[in-house]
Amino acid sequence: MTMEVPQTAKHVYRFDEGNASMADLLGGKGSNLCEMARLGLPVPPGFVISTQVCRDYLADNQTLPEGLEASIKENIQGLEKAIGRNFGSVSDPLLVSVRSGARISMPGMMDTILNLGINDQIVAGLATMMGDPRPAYDAYRRFLQIYSEVVMEVDADAFEKALANHKRKAGVTQDFQLTAEQLQAVVADFKKITKDATGKEPPSDPWEQLMAAVKAVFRSWNTPRAIFYRDYNKIDHNMGTAVTIMAMVFGNLGPTSGTGVLFTRNPSTGDAEVYGEFLSNAQGEDVVAGVRTPEPIARMEDVLPESHGQLMTLAKDLETHYADVQDVEFTIENARLFLLQTRSAKRTALSAVKTAVDMANEGLITQSQALLRVDAEEIGKLLVPQFSTDMPEEILKERFLARGAPASPGAASGVVCFDATKAAELAAAGEAVILLRPETKPDDIHGIAAAVGVITSRGGVTSHAAVVTRGLGKPCIVGCEGLQVNLEAGTFTADGKTVREGDWISMDGVLGTFYLGDMDTVHPTLDDLPEAIELLGWADETRRLGVMANADTPADAAQALNMGAEGIGLCRTEHMFLDPRRLPAVRQMLLNAEAAEVWRRANGDRVFRAESEEEASQAVRDFYEALGQVRELQTSDFEGILKVMGARPVIIRLLDAPLHEFLPPYETLLTELMELRHVSVSLAELQEKEAFLHLVDSLRESNPMLGHRGCRLGLSFPAIYRMQVEAIITAGALLVKEGLDVNPEIMIPLTVDVEEMHRLRQDLSLVAAQVQVRLGVKVHYKFGTMIETPRAALTAGEIAKESEFFSFGTNDLTQMVFGFSRDDAEGKFLRAYIDEGVLPNDPFASIDVQGVGALVKMGVEAGRRERPNLEIGICGEHGGDPASVAFCHEVGLDYVSCSPYRVPVARLAAAQAALAESQI
Amino acid sequence: MTMEVPQTAKHVYRFDEGNASMADLLGGKGSNLCEMARLGLPVPPGFVISTQVCRDYLADNQTLPEGLEASIKENIQGLEKAIGRNFGSVSDPLLVSVRSGARISMPGMMDTILNLGINDQIVAGLATMMGDPRPAYDAYRRFLQIYSEVVMEVDADAFEKALANHKRKAGVTQDFQLTAEQLQAVVADFKKITKDATGKEPPSDPWEQLMAAVKAVFRSWNTPRAIFYRDYNKIDHNMGTAVTIMAMVFGNLGPTSGTGVLFTRNPSTGDAEVYGEFLSNAQGEDVVAGVRTPEPIARMEDVLPESHGQLMTLAKDLETHYADVQDVEFTIENARLFLLQTRSAKRTALSAVKTAVDMANEGLITQSQALLRVDAEEIGKLLVPQFSTDMPEEILKERFLARGAPASPGAASGVVCFDATKAAELAAAGEAVILLRPETKPDDIHGIAAAVGVITSRGGVTSHAAVVTRGLGKPCIVGCEGLQVNLEAGTFTADGKTVREGDWISMDGVLGTFYLGDMDTVHPTLDDLPEAIELLGWADETRRLGVMANADTPADAAQALNMGAEGIGLCRTEHMFLDPRRLPAVRQMLLNAEAAEVWRRANGDRVFRAESEEEASQAVRDFYEALGQVRELQTSDFEGILKVMGARPVIIRLLDAPLHEFLPPYETLLTELMELRHVSVSLAELQEKEAFLHLVDSLRESNPMLGHRGCRLGLSFPAIYRMQVEAIITAGALLVKEGLDVNPEIMIPLTVDVEEMHRLRQDLSLVAAQVQVRLGVKVHYKFGTMIETPRAALTAGEIAKESEFFSFGTNDLTQMVFGFSRDDAEGKFLRAYIDEGVLPNDPFASIDVQGVGALVKMGVEAGRRERPNLEIGICGEHGGDPASVAFCHEVGLDYVSCSPYRVPVARLAAAQAALAESQI
Secondary structure (H helix, E strand, O other): OOOOOOOOOOOEEEHHHOOHHHHHHHHHHHHHHHHHHHOOOOOOOEEEEOHHHHHHHHHOOOOOOOOHHHHHHHHHHHHHHHHOOEEOOOOOEEOEEEEEEOOOOOOOOOOOEEEEOOOHHHHHHHHHHHOOHHHHHHHHHHHHHHHHHHOOOOOHHHHHHHHHHHHHHHOOOOHHHOOHHHHHHHHHHHHHHHHHHHOOOOOOOHHHHHHHHHHHHHHHOOOHHHHHHHHHHOOOOOOOOEEEEEEOOOOOOOOOOEEEEEEOOOOOOOOOOOEEEEEEOOOHHHHHHOOOOOEEHHHHHHHOHHHHHHHHHHHHHHHHHHOOOEEEEEEEEOOEEEEEEEEEOOOOHHHHHHHHHHHHHOOOOOHHHHHHHOOHHHHHHOOOOEEOOOOOHHHHHHHEEEEOEEEEOOEEEEEEEOOHHHHHHHHHOOOOEEEEEOOOOHHHHHHHHHOOEEEEOOOOOOOHHHHHHHHHOOOEEEOOOOEEEEOOOOEEEEOOEEEEOOOEEEEEOOOOEEEEOOOOEEOOOHHHOHHHHHHHHHHHHHOOOEEEEEOOOHHHHHHHHHOOOOOEEEEEHHHHHOOOOOHHHHHHHHHOHHHHHHHHHHOOOOOOOOOOOOOOOHHHHHHHHHHHHHHHHHHHHHHHHHHHHOOOEEEEEOOOOOHHHHOOOHHHHHHHHHHHOOOOOOHHHHHHHHHHHHHHHHHOOOOHHHOOOOHHHHHHOHHHHHHHHHHHHHHHHHHHHOOOOOEEEEEEOOOOOHHHHHHHHHHHHHHHHHHHHHHOOOOOOEEEEEEOOHHHHHOHHHHHOOOOEEEEOHHHHHHHHHOOOHHHHHHHHHHHHHHOOOOOOOOOOOOOHHHHHHHHHHHHHHHHHHOOOOEEEEOOHHHHOHHHHHHHHHOOOOEEEEOHHHHHHHHHHHHHHHHHHHHO | OOOOOOOOOOOEEEHHHOOHHHHHHHHHHHHHHHHHHHOOOOOOOEEEEOHHHHHHHHHOOOOOOOOHHHHHHHHHHHHHHHHOOEEOOOOOEEOEEEEEEOOOOOOOOOOOEEEEOOOHHHHHHHHHHHOOHHHHHHHHHHHHHHHHHHOOOOOHHHHHHHHHHHHHHHOOOOHHHOOHHHHHHHHHHHHHHHHHHHOOOOOOOHHHHHHHHHHHHHHHOOOHHHHHHHHHHOOOOOOOOEEEEEEOOOOOOOOOOEEEEEEOOOOOOOOOOOEEEEEEOOOHHHHHHOOOOOEEHHHHHHHOHHHHHHHHHHHHHHHHHHOOOEEEEEEEEOOEEEEEEEEEOOOOHHHHHHHHHHHHHOOOOOHHHHHHHOOHHHHHHOOOOEEOOOOOHHHHHHHEEEEOEEEEOOEEEEEEEOOHHHHHHHHHOOOOEEEEEOOOOHHHHHHHHHOOEEEEOOOOOOOHHHHHHHHHOOOEEEOOOOEEEEOOOOEEEEOOEEEEOOOEEEEEOOOOEEEEOOOOEEOOOHHHOHHHHHHHHHHHHHOOOEEEEEOOOHHHHHHHHHOOOOOEEEEEHHHHHOOOOOHHHHHHHHHOHHHHHHHHHHOOOOOOOOOOOOOOOHHHHHHHHHHHHHHHHHHHHHHHHHHHHOOOEEEEEOOOOOHHHHOOOHHHHHHHHHHHOOOOOOHHHHHHHHHHHHHHHHHOOOOHHHOOOOHHHHHHOHHHHHHHHHHHHHHHHHHHHOOOOOEEEEEEOOOOOHHHHHHHHHHHHHHHHHHHHHHOOOOOOEEEEEEOOHHHHHOHHHHHOOOOEEEEOHHHHHHHHHOOOHHHHHHHHHHHHHHOOOOOOOOOOOOOOOOHHHHHHHHHHHHHHHOOOOEEEEOOHHHHOHHHHHHHHHOOOOEEEEOHHHHHHHHHHHHHHHHHHHHO
């Protein structure tokens, strides 16, 4: 057969004529199928009409170019030969699918038309071929509907209503329950719907069907929704779409036919064995509809051993070719195997890690590729507690209480408790407790530390509860709007169920859901995950960025080491202050700090000696007594942490929190006092309460976030920072005497000007020197600051003159750069900002590169210009967020610090950032 | 007389051999005296030993260069001739002063030795010459002490103690009360002290005294304190000091001698008349000691007409030469006039303005020089109320109550009142009221507006009270620590006095002091100050920077115009909300905003019509009813302001304050509720209170400064901003219909991202368009934003895409850049930071160039890059601070905006900034 085809353009490409690089001309879908064919994979035969044809068609007033129809016919003949059936034949019908496909996937366009080439006669032949009329008529009615919709522009609703009517008449609820006869009636109805709407039935001539479908695909390029989609996504309107036409193959032609899905490795466990499902004598829709239950792929060996063998070989080849675990759809038609699709398999975190490591060890991919294969977040998910079994859906539904924002991953079961102190007591008595509060405050730390999980009805994923639990690696759910807590009655209500304090509940911090009753959980450690250890080892060899951990206790520090931390990037001394056993001494110290400072100034900075300072007031005595107690406690705290960390750096931040955080809330005191006035108490007691209330009032601030905290406290009350430095250097000295090498780094919080650093450094260096002289031991330490105010970042060059290290506190920096209070923003407007796209993401979760990032960059550059060997890191929540880790790598930080449980995430993310850089 | 002097260097310069340009060689003091001599002014004769001699002396192991002594002797002979007395002579003694003086003034060095050349014999001659032994012996004992201290290094304490002993014995308290005989005893004691300390008395040989003094001056260059001073101030250690030796002249040699001080113009009023004091037959110390009361300079004409005439001529010449008002010290010795010093005169604000303008008009200086002569702050001081009379010191002391920080200048008298509402009522009844509170809140605005002045016991100069009163031009004193307010008793106690509510007090906002009782005040306006108007006219011709005012009412706007404002740079709509008559509607609107927004979203943004929206809840109805009321009020507000300002720009900021600022404080409600529970009220009433408390609670924020405010409200509750824009454009349209040209500019507060601007602009432009279509009138308006978060400044390039103007809100920007809460910082730590020099000044008073300024600069550059004609200004408190105005000029802003009373200050400061630039 000879035809005149313009030499300038080839209109149509057989699958074996194209390849993966031809997406511009053949579309994404089309070129991928060509690639599979090129590799010799048994895809059903097919061909692609190029995007050039679409462009010509649209440019030339919707006229198909000359010779196209002939070319299509020629290619259909090719399909007939390849598959051994004929287009339009009643006895051995060839049906085809018709798909649109531009270079870029565009959900705004035409769907696929399956089973094209069918009519009243052919459907009968198909029924004979399948040995069952039901699937044949089912295919026919599906074709009629989709063809009417996309080619003839009939509204879909009428078809859905008609089908629903038939099901109601037949007394069934599912499509597949309709019999062949009933489906024939549906077919008749569908034709009538189309005729009523357009004046004619869908054409019965297969060729007419085919050419009309091709034109419809081309026209679909310029539907309003497609144009809108391209406008919105800034896609070129002149690109045009290709049309892929492929032979339909059938897995339901008898016992030597079938269909299935396989994964080249286990997508749950990562085990290196083919995993999948197979259904004999069936089409893909049967699996989806749940008509029959598929069998494990291994069973295929018994019924279709040859195809099974071929499939196993192909699975291996595919994995080798794509160098990744594949998810393959296949159909066997009369013992002939066809692959319909292959793509990278979705997998669990566990499987992702194991397959990446295995494939690297097998030489299939490089170690670098393995590192890039695993989403850094996934590695974090492996390390949180999980429910040990999959609870059936119905039971979960029945037990469901509420859903909130997932604030810290993990799973836990425990008795619900509404009070932090009671939670701590119950936990001390061996009970697993879930602390449930409207919100948590720094005061509640002992309760949070004792609980197995925390739920709050208010607050966002960066609220106090969320931040603390993430640090502790405990599950947390926040902002549960469906939750009504009645503290007085000791109950809460959710999803219509009322739960009493002391009842068991279970929470899933990954999903943000919680349930009535107890569920089993498991808590993996890195030791349980040998592949993760191996992968992280490669990450450590690859990354340039150091990874440290935030830890406040020796136990945290040990955990951090276990997770691979190279040091402590942030040790918060106020967490040590908040221990309820210590709080009395801490409060005594803080409440008398002002009086003591007045005394100190009047007495020219001399050391206070209780026995000789007879003129000092009781407040001054109380202060120094408490200061001594706190010094002892802090010394042993620091000794514990430094001992665990050995020669690794331990960055200890001096007191940062405002004083009122250590005192009871003003309103609680006010309420107590007002109640007291109505009962008979002594005047003295009342006056004492009033004095205390007045004191707490005087420490209150309108905006504590921007208040008297950080080094402002250090300068107002020098005795406190001196005490802390004395404790740090004493702890270090004791360990050095034991022969240990230690490296404490003293960090000043909330600096705004170099002068603060200059004064504190001068004063505190003297303290450190005195301790070393007294103990006769040299302790190596550094002195540096947090950069957490915009001004510190803007004047970092000056500040670097007095700082050996910088640690960016991007939590506070984010608050100040945006003017967002972390405690308020989430519930009030930030969630809406993110949900509605005003901001692309939560700047507290992932660093805001444009704003906060710009300041970090300026700070790094100015700091290094002044002091080239300045050690620079980040110690906020961002340190464990992969995107933020990548940013930290790019701007050249030395390390990130995050909570111990996020250390593996940061290690992997840092390696990926290094690889991304080397690939540019 | 011939001597060998090395040719390389001249050691000694007579006054008439040097001039003002020789400070390197002759020191600052020496070269100035030379300059006076060069001008032919009658300075006492003298000479200078050069700094080169000092350098040689120190380099050559403390050996005086050869020939120096001879050269000194030669020059002393010159002095003898010039003055007609002889050095070392008993009958006609010449005494000299010896002073150190480097090129740069160094307070760490030797003081002046007066009366050198005296001894036991000479003092007797001096007594004869003076006709009174008392001043002669007084001069002698002063010489002995200072010589012993600086040349012989005897401790000063011993002399002070001895003198005190003599006064006690004589039963007197003042030095001048000692008789000649008693002073002789002092002299004997002083010699003994020196002998006891050093083994010898001060030398009696005048030449020995002189040479020892010269060497001592040279040695003083290298005392530890001088070295430390130079180190600290980075002064070259090799510079060396000069030594000035000058003849002592005496005003106490008889009736043709005398001493005095004159100003070439009146330093209080600026009147162009010589003003000064004269004391016949006296030395300068007599004036200082208050022995006798000087007479007006005019009286001199009677006793010493020739000297008076000479002095008047010199005064004129000096003013012409220095082109500034001079403050001249003179002495007349036996009818011979000597000028001892002349310098620019200190003067009052009034005098500074008048003399500058007069001198420019006289052609003595240029208009530019006149502009630079007046401290811009001074012009502000002229425009605040002042006490009309000078109250005697004793009465002020008696009436004194307390001193706080001067937060807003001016003076006022009124009855004291502790409550804002009561203050408003009293004021409405015609009473002058001073509002005295622990601190003020936005709720108190009606009381502040009604009061003549405000005093707070807490807070700093940037607290709410301070900021609001400065805007209103009323005096304010804050942070009065000596003040105990007892609100329950209705009294306050200060300086031991108890004052009842309703008593009269008077306050001075310049000094920060307040007093019992009523005092008369006057309130000048610009119209009372013709010279100021003239000067400001020159300023307007000179400055490049525009000056606008912050004004919220038509009265403010009129005041702003009177002060020379070119437009309104900030009209705060929330101040309109806070009027107590409006607050009910405002609260009804805000409390139902959430419910209305839920309704709006559900109803697809359609306009609410009370008559047809039957399904809407009561809350939604209440909201729209209140919204309508507020719209009416705002429309007439805006109409009033726009009418006053005519075609000038009026920048109106949409609602900025967090909603809870318009509601009663939570604690007040809590206290009320708790009290209610103990009295018998209906359950319904209790529940209603509880519901209200709950609502107020839900709007509370931990850090309201960083909370749900500004455009965050605008996006959460679109109806409110739409209402405001409708009111603005309606007001504009009504005026345009009347034939007026108006230029409202709509300003969005607290932007952090361009997307906020994009959405609001799209939405609000539509509202503006609808109003214009409805009213059939075109209103010209602009749309822009405040840059008041660091992120807005950092992403200003993006934000400029959606903004026609920027207004830097440097109050909030300063809070966020430093992390300083304006409401808290002052009292807690900021005052200490400034007092102790951690920060050089208050960043809320004067813009922080390093930090905040860096962001402003970035914002300006990025904004202009994107939109070259972007209109940029500043509207915070800084707009009225001269240093900040200079910064705004330097970074190229278009205008500053400040409170109306600061507009003249800004006009002058802007002119000075322009002049400073042109001089570089």
